[in-house]
Amino acid sequence: MDSVTGRGSARHSFSLPNLLTYSRIVAVPVVVGCIYAQSILQGPLWLRWVALAVFIAAAVTDFLDGYYARIWDQQSAFGRMLDPIADKLLVASCLLMLAADGIIHGWTLWAAIVILCREILVSGLREYLAGLRVSVPVTRLAKWKTTAQLVAIGFLLAGDAGDQVIPIVTPIGLALLWISALVTLYTGWDYFRAGIHHLIAEDS
Template sequence: MANSPARAANRNWNLPNLLTYGRVVAVPLVVAFLFWPADPWARWSALAIFAAAAITDFFDGYLARAWSQQSSLGRMLDPIADKLLVAAVLLALAADRTIAGPSLWAAIVILCREILVSGLREYLAELRVPVPVTAVAKWKTGVQMVALGFLIAGPAGDAVLPYATEIGVGLLWVAAILTFYTGWDYMRASYDHVGDA
């Protein structure tokens, strides 16, 4: 029993958790490059960091399960890191008007769903009701990350692939539709448990 705090500390510094910490550290770096004075290399740097962070989102959970290195800290921090990354990038892209006009509604839908589902998960966790991630939610995350990748590349991407920004905006709307559907699906699945606490 005396060694249990040490074992817990070691679990907190395993590779899956380090990947999650890296995703949190990536958030201010991506935003800093997005706010850098207009320069293609800054956009490509932001995209490279964002892509690396998005890839760790798959590997941290996969490795934690494969190596039996799951921890309470990792389970808590993983979804927070995801939401911080998505929310910060959406806000930065809205601030520099890469996302503008009606497309802002797609970003708002995504942000609102992330907050809603986070609160819902926390509420249901108190009731010990599992909220499994659905296949559609995984597709939503994939489309969302690809959309944000195109939008981060922005003007630099347009110089390489014409209409890259427009492709990103289109995919953002697809992600918003999937986001709305999965948010409603989670609400419907949890309806029977609302009021139980």
């Protein structure tokens, strides 16, 4: 019985949806490396286009992994665990590099802080509730939140290279980052509100 379960788990681990999720994780050091080489090491601007292309490909896998998992009935506990981790790694690493780059600066740093703090708090809440065997499903608004974050980061990754084509690329990215931060804040409260009665019940 255990060997059959083991083979089933291994098969799910290397299903196409999970492979797409792995590729999103692999994209993280590539995007970070390109931005670091261009900004910190004063490399050529075309590195930002490479970073953007890899980032867009990674963002597309965020849609495709869930889509294929549903239509091919390949949903698994491992995939549900790994998918949000891959999203958070991609978003957090890009925000940190964009802050180091100086694209995100001044008051806009607060938008990035809100996004990062929300992701950490919700992850902690999910882990705690998982110990109580309580599942907090991902809402439609939370999916839109992730989309807003990815679009904003995409504009900001283009940065100076994008501004040479359309001068308002960076301001658009910063505006979208604030919008995504507000949506992120609301969804964070939404998750907390959904889990608060479990926390109160456990302590009482």
